Amino acid sequence: MHMSEIMEMLIRRGFLWQSFEIYGGMAGFIDYAPLGNNLRRKIENIWRKYFVINERAAEIDTPTIGIEEVFIASGHATSFTDVAIECENCGRVYRADHYVKEKLGIEVDETVEAVKEVMEVYDLKCECGGRFKDPAPMNLMFSTTIGPGKGKKGYLRPETAQGMFVDFKRLANFFREKLPFGVAQIGRAYRNEISPRQGVIRLREFNQAELEFFVHPGEKKHPHFSLYAKDVVKLVDKFDSQHEITLEEAVEKGIIANQILAYFIGKTRRFLLEIGIKDEKLRFRQHKDVERAHYATDCWDAEVLTSYGWIEVVGIADRTNYDLKRHSKFSGEDLSVFVPYEEPVKVKRRKIVPILSKLGPEFRQKAKKVAEALEALNVEADLDEVEVEVDGEKVKVTKEFFEIQEVEEEVTGEKVIPHVIEPSFGLDRITYSVLEHAFDKDVVDGEERRVLRLKRWVSPIEVAVLPLLSREPFESKGMEIVQMLREEGIFTDYDDSGSIGRRYRRFDEIGTPFCVTVDHQTFEDETVTIRDRDTTAQVRVKLGELPSILKELLRSEKDITEFGEVFRQV
Ligand SMILES: Nc1ncnc2c1ncn2[C@@H]1O[C@H](COP(=O)(O)OP(=O)(O)OP(=O)(O)O)[C@@H](O)[C@H]1O
Known part of the structure; x- marks a missing residue:
């Protein structure tokens, strides 16, 4: 493949x-x-x-x-950034680590220094034979x-x-x-x-x-x-x-x-x-x-x-x-959450008690914020002076403006900045990989066929309705079934061009898990056949039961032969 x-x-x-x-x-x-x-x-x-x-x-x-x-x-x-290398001659620019891997088969660290060293040691040239300029990071x-x-x-x-x-x-x-x-x-x-x-x-x-x-x-x-x-x-x-x-x-x-x-x-x-x-x-x-x-x-x-x-x-x-830390720092917003303890705990701490009567005249409109910042500080020892930050500005406060007291407080929880x-x-690489892993070939009726073995629940077209012959009344019956399945929310397509074998192959190639065929018997007893993409087995089922059978098949990996009389088994 x-x-x-x-x-x-x-x-x-x-x-x-x-x-x-x-x-x-x-x-x-x-x-x-x-x-x-x-x-x-x-x-x-x-x-x-x-x-x-x-x-x-x-x-x-x-x-x-x-x-x-x-x-x-x-x-x-x-x-x-990635490290880029540009050719002096033709102007082409390559991602350095990919180019080194492709040409020399070695892994190089994604740093300018490492790339430079490899380029010098191996005398790395562009595909056109030209010399490279010095490597540089590119955002x-x-x-x-x-x-x-x-x-x-x-x-x-x-x-x-x-x-x-x-x-x-x-x-x-x-x-x-x-x-x-x-x-x-x-x-x-x-x-x-x-x-x-x-x-x-x-x-x-x-x-x-x-x-x-x-x-x-x-x-x-x-x-x-x-x-x-x-x-x-x-x-x-x-x-x-x-x-x-x-x-x-x-x-x-x-x-x-x-x-x-x-x-x-x-x-x-x-x-x-x-x-x-x-x-x-x-x-x-x-x-x-x-x-x-x-x-x-x-x-x-x-x-x-x-x-x-x-x-x-x-x-x-x-x-x-x-x-979160960086956004907190750059936006000035507190991005922590308060996590309560199972039981409140008592902790002793040394606390600064601001002397408001002295702070007011000294710090004026900032006094309240200075007081709050002082109260929030944890202090280990007696201090002559402390520094607090108010509105992004550092403010020195000497000991005449506060007292240090030892207090016992009940703490009910803590603020944490969560980890993520x-x-x-x-999704694009995943979608492509799913397609590659589903891509298969086998031999059916002596002929090679291409089949996309997608899981039933991801197939883009879930059911194809195919009239055995492209004429009335097969076509009208087929369209009627299409409408019935679409109303049930099943992604359904209709195809009446070419031989039935060719039509099956077409839907095999795009991974449609089930084809429903309207044949002569449909008009005798209101039955249709369902064909399974992977096994090519076919069963005959009552038209009235078709939507529920298809729905069950589409959400499971059940064998189609559990659902009706086997009509053709290859
Ligand atoms: N340029 C891209 N095109 C398509 N998908 C991408 C691209 N870059 C990243 N991704 C997808 O997004 C996912 C998460 O991105 P992440 O930042 O981890 O990728 P990355 O390690 O930078 O990818 P790479 O090393 O391949 O450049 C990747 O696992 C990949 O599936």
């Missing part, structure tokens, strides 16, 4: 098209054609079932353009201007995640300040990838489904871990050691940093299997220390084997509280 053979089929049959095709196309952009679009939507809905409905989580939708402040705080404005965000004239600087979001961090205060309130909770977002993300030469794998505009799961920093556990604890997963750790191990053991041995990461690895695996990724072509690879994003402590990628090699389709990262575990899914 070759990549170009699959791509040819996907384009011809209406799954994926090159964007701007009539103008020559543009690398890094694809159109979802009717079938591909339906497939991706179905995958999204299954994702929702796993990561929103089945968690204490909610889905939101925030703008795809972000104001500059957001990306300064998140670090993307300075750190979201991957698309920038834009919001509003007329000079306007305000903005960026197209490189991930959906920031929208969820920026809304954290409202979200915490929505979840009644009770941890853990998750926030999900499905939407477009944009990265000005340097040299997107891998077709549908590296896009400049792509679709992400991200879950930010906020937890107490001291409780990196998930209440439903037992659901996946015994699942055996293939892991490649940061030292390149391979393990085939239960998730429970991987946590016990410290291969996976915490239980909640393991939980999401398990859940991600089950989701990917449900949509049709093959288990034997799926592994989880831990990021090496040098590879991890600027915000993460531990990170695992779900990688899928395709004709492009192993590709990352999901990143599952422990982002700690990096993002983030499973981040690339």
Whole structure:
């Protein structure tokens, strides 16, 4: 099976098209054609079932353009870079680590220094034979201007995640300040990838489904871990050691940093299997220390084997509280939640008691804020002077303005900035991998056929209604059945052109799991045949029972022969 053979089929049959095709196309952009679009939507809905409905989580939708402040705080404005190399002769620009891997077969750290060294040692040249300029970092965000004239600087979001961090205060309130909770977002993300030469794998505009799961920093556990604890997963750790191990053991041995990461690895695996990724072509690879994003402590990628090699389709990262802390610092908002203790505890502390009669005349309108800042301080020893911050300004307060007293207080809880575990899914890579893994060929009736063995519940067209002969009354009966199935919410197509064998092949090629045929007997006893794409077996069923039988077949992997008299078994 070759990549170009699959791509040819996907384009011809209406799954994926090159964007701007009539103008020559543009690398890094694809159109979802009717079938591909339906497939991706179905995958999204299954994702929702796993990561929103089945968690204490909610889905939101925030703008795809972000104001500059957001990306300064998140670090993307300075750190979201790849190292680029530009040819002095032909002007082509490459992503350095990819070019080095392709030409020299070695991995290079994504730093300017490391790339420079490799270029010198191996005397790396451009494909045109030209010399490269010095490597330089290139920011991957698309920038834009919001509003007329000079306007305000903005960026197209490189991930959906920031929208969820920026809304954290409202979200915490929505979840009644009770941890853990998750926030999900499905939407477009944009990265000005340097040299997107891998077709549908590296896009400049792509679709992400991200879950930010906020937890107490001291409780990196998930209440439903037992659901996946015994699942055996293939892991490649940061030292390149391979393990085939239960998730429970991987946590016990410290291969996976915490239980909640393991939980999401398990859940991600089950989701990917449900949509049709093959288990034997799926592994989880831990990021090496040098590879991890600027915000993460531990990170695992779900990688899928395709004709492009192993590709990352999901990143599952422990982002700690990096993002919330940064947004808190840059916005001045308190992004902590108050976590109550099971029992209040008594603590002794030395407290500053401000002397208000003296503070007033000295600090005037700021006096109240100075007093509050003084009260909030914890002091270890007697002090002659303390410093507090009021409205961003540092203020020195000498001891004539306060007393230090030891008090016993009842503390009912603490403020914490939650940590976040983030499973981040690339829907385009996933959709493409599902198509590749489903692509198959076999021999039916002595002829080679191409068949897309998609899981029934993701197939873009679920049922095809085919009149045996393209004339009346077969056609009207066929259209009547189409209408009946569509009203039941089944994605149904109708085809009356060409021989019945050719029509079956057409629907096999696009992965339609069932074909319903109107034949002579239909008019005698109100029955039709259903044909199964994978086994090509056919059964005869009563027309009145057709919708319920198809619905049951479409949500299960049941054998068609359970549902009716076998009409033809190949
Ligand atoms: N340019 C892209 N085109 C399509 N999907 C992408 C692209 N960049 C990232 N993704 C998807 O989004 C997911 C989460 O993004 P993340 O930031 O972890 O990717 P990444 O590690 O930067 O990807 P890569 O190393 O391949 O550039 C990835 O697992 C991937 O499936």
